[in-house]
Amino acid sequence: MITRNKRPVFINLFQIKLPVAGVMSIAHRAAGILIFVSIPFWPYVLELSLESPEGFARAAGIMQSNWLMPVYLLLLWSLFHHLLAGIRYLLLDIDIGVEKPLFRQTAMTVLVAAPVLVLLILAVAL
């Protein structure tokens, strides 16, 4: 007997339970977008830092500013997550970690490792 799906199907984002690798993948995207948005900031700081000794001091001040710290931490997480998830994708490309237990474990490792690295950096810096 054929069981029919109830149609039409509406996609409710709150009812979809993404697997770990799915969450990691979405976060890889989000991190990439965050890094992209930060791009114009970097030539600005670079130019300032190479302008003159005064400019260097101002750029160093910007990089150490307290009110920008949450933004830097978010960007740091983005860079770590994007790098680690990227390495995982490259390994998947050469058939490493494609099987299920490892596939999930590496995704979980990436998800956990990125914030842990940010906290480590924060602990060293403070």
Next chain:
Amino acid sequence: MSRKLSGFKAWVLQRISAVYLGFFSLYVTFYLLMNTPADYEQWSGWVNSLPVMLAFMLAIGLTLLHAWIGIRDVLIDYIPMTGIRLIVMTLVGLMLSACGLWALLILA
């Protein structure tokens, strides 16, 4: 292979640029952690040395390429309206090329 930045070509370029940027960012991070420049002279001396400058310039170009391929994929996934997508893609392309030229002019 087509001249367009899509399909298999984009897939390969995304991975080549990823590998370079991965090693480059690790190198820069560890260098700056180990030899944090104390003043302007040290910093500009390091950035303006030929190998470092070339490595930075290559990284700038590959970052633009990597960002373009990545953002293009995201826009294709989430913006079904062709007109709006083309406008947003144009703005992204302009922003990336402007930032890239700006950064290269600073270093040159």
